[in-house]
Amino acid sequence: MKDCQDMRTQLSAYVDGELTPAQRAEVDAHLASCPDCQQEVAELKTLAAGLAALPQLRPAPRFLADVRRKIARGENPEPLTWQDHLFRPFWLKVPLELAAVIAIVGYVMRSEQPMPVERGASIEMAKTESSESTPEPVEPAAKAEPANKPEPSAAESASTPAASVGTSPESRPAEHGESLQAQVTTDNQPAPSDGQSFYAARKDEKTSVLATEKLKLQDRRQAVTLGGVSGGFVVGGTASAAPAGVALAATSGIEPSRLGGIVMVNNKKLSDVRSRAEVLAAKCNGRVLPAPQSKDATGQVFFVEVPREYAAAFRSELLQKRSPPGFTDDANIHAESVSATETVATATNAVHAVGSVLVGRPDTNDSFDTYSRLDLARDTKAPEPATVVLEIVVVPPAN
Amino acid sequence: MEGVKQPDAKPPASDHELLERCRAGDEEAFDELVLRHRQRAFNIAFRELRDHEDAAEVAQDAFVRIYRSVNDFRGDCEFTTWLHQIVVNLAHNKHRWWKRRGREASVSLDVAVETADGEVPRQVAANTDAPDVHTVKAEFVELLGRRIEELPSKFREVLVLRNVDNLSYEQIADVLGCSTGTVKSRIARAREALRESMKDDR
Numbered sequence: 001m002k003d004c005q006d007m008r009t010q011l012s013a014y015v016d017g018e019l020t021p022a023q024r025a026e027v028d029a030h031l032a033s034c035p036d037c038q039q040e041v042a043e044l045k046t047l048a049a050g051l052a053a054l055p056q057l058r059p060a061p062r063f064l065a066d067v068r069r070k071i072a073r074g075e076n077p078e079p080l081t082w083q084d085h086l087f088r089p090f091w092l093k094v095p096l097e098l099a100a101v102i103a104i105v106g107y108v109m110r111s112e113q114p115m116p117v118e119r120g121a122s123i124e125m126a127k128t129e130s131s132e133s134t135p136e137p138v139e140p141a142a143k144a145e146p147a148n149k150p151e152p153s154a155a156e157s158a159s160t161p162a163a164s165v166g167t168s169p170e171s172r173p174a175e176h177g178e179s180l181q182a183q184v185t186t187d188n189q190p191a192p193s194d195g196q197s198f199y200a201a202r203k204d205e206k207t208s209v210l211a212t213e214k215l216k217l218q219d220r221r222q223a224v225t226l227g228g229v230s231g232g233f234v235v236g237g238t239a240s241a242a243p244a245g246v247a248l249a250a251t252s253g254i255e256p257s258r259l260g261g262i263v264m265v266n267n268k269k270l271s272d273v274r275s276r277a278e279v280l281a282a283k284c285n286g287r288v289l290p291a292p293q294s295k296d297a298t299g300q301v302f303f304v305e306v307p308r309e310y311a312a313a314f315r316s317e318l319l320q321k322r323s324p325p326g327f328t329d330d331a332n333i334h335a336e337s338v339s340a341t342e343t344v345a346t347a348t349n350a351v352h353a354v355g356s357v358l359v360g361r362p363d364t365n366d367s368f369d370t371y372s373r374l375d376l377a378r379d380t381k382a383p384e385p386a387t388v389v390l391e392i393v394v395v396p397p398a399n
Numbered sequence: 400m401e402g403v404k405q406p407d408a409k410p411p412a413s414d415h416e417l418l419e420r421c422r423a424g425d426e427e428a429f430d431e432l433v434l435r436h437r438q439r440a441f442n443i444a445f446r447e448l449r450d451h452e453d454a455a456e457v458a459q460d461a462f463v464r465i466y467r468s469v470n471d472f473r474g475d476c477e478f479t480t481w482l483h484q485i486v487v488n489l490a491h492n493k494h495r496w497w498k499r500r501g502r503e504a505s506v507s508l509d510v511a512v513e514t515a516d517g518e519v520p521r522q523v524a525a526n527t528d529a530p531d532v533h534t535v536k537a538e539f540v541e542l543l544g545r546r547i548e549e550l551p552s553k554f555r556e557v558l559v560l561r562n563v564d565n566l567s568y569e570q571i572a573d574v575l576g577c578s579t580g581t582v583k584s585r586i587a588r589a590r591e592a593l594r595e596s597m598k599d600d601r
Contacts, residue, residue: 012587016561018568018579047590047597050543051562059441059455064433066455067462076467077460077489 004030004037011037015044111312254289254303260388263315270300270394273318277304277392280317284310289389300394308388315390414478421469429469432478433462439479439564440486446559447490447552457493461485476573483566483574487556546596554589561586 007030013019014027031037267273278288286306306314420428440461445454464485472481547555560571568582575582
């Protein structure tokens, strides 16, 4: 016969009438000779009766009406779903997720629609900067060198939908018939110490490099939150040596911190681009700076100062507008600089941006032999300047 | 609505019959199921959640879910078992959510209930299915009500399912998704714990 300790579990089930006849007989036999266990059974029964007598709550009278209302509303309660994991607890996750969405949308809008409506200058809004200048170039580039090397990155980027990030629904597709082509490069990786040889080694892979870099930019655009500086022209990155653009700017009397980006325009004639830039700058209260032209290894360069909020529009216009006489049909924009920032705006709106802009800058007509890294550092406390200086690099088109 | 009998009255139709009528599109049959089992659902949910509004919401949701999936119910278990499963399932989800929020609800059973609908008086269970008819003193029940609230929810749950809701071990196993052996030992341990706590400061 089992001892009392072994009986405990059985006694509970015994009280509940959940034992098999054989088990029940065994317990009965034990109980007959064990007063302690008899006492235990009595206590268990009292306990069960007490539990059964516990007060029951009565649901509110409107219970059925509420059920009916929920049914009418089409509710269908389910166990934890992916939505629950995504949104619950609401108080924590929804605000965070909303903030992220707002940040991304805000950033995209800021980089694409920097021109306030009330300022209504006749310069056209560059709403479709991303949709036109960014996704388009991949295909021609891919076509241009089809037999070259089946670079996986080029193929990947040609078919990737990521290129449509930040596009505006109001595209202006047919308006720009010319084969303007813009390539965006950026570098958000720590730069190799010898940036020049690093990129020179990729001379033959310029298409894929550009395409890859463009994808990186797309990624960055999604990662960047509200408050990115300069309407999206500064690229975050690590500081590195030999910022040729900064040096050039310094010789031109331009504060390096005001440099907001580099726009590379493929055109045979600097003067055409410059006159085009002058027209555009005039439209947005900007000006072409009287900086000395440089025809050395860095190509043909001039600087434009535009209000910060017009920077993106200016760039876009300069790259895309067909009308100016200097823009020939085969004009090609190889590279433009870039928009992204490493940092987010803090509550005090202090923006910390140590950026570097990496652009392909050919020193010959058809190569990207030299690259320059432009480092931008901003005082976190200093207010953002109202205007931003764009470095316009005119590069004769290849071929 | 007026003609609907209370759960403890002799039902005019079995739950399964009502379910059949629900499947055939009889909305009144569904209403009757709700009215018949709303208190059960509400109490299950309340004992899981210990919050009146949450309990009402979960109990209502359980019926909404039953309404949606009435065609999926195979009828291989009691309707009440199915109802328990759904309520406990939904309550667990809500419970986890509340726990994540760090909320420690502690509503004593003997406190008058204030809800949006005004005070809802507590009702003593007319549960006559206890193993033996034991007359228990009111103060014993009151103490029991407090002590069971202090039990680990795992223990409280099985005891309520067994002694308050009168489910068999098999039904409880169905509701909780475990074996009857687990139910058996858990109930035994829960009772042991409850008895110990009742002895403490009687």
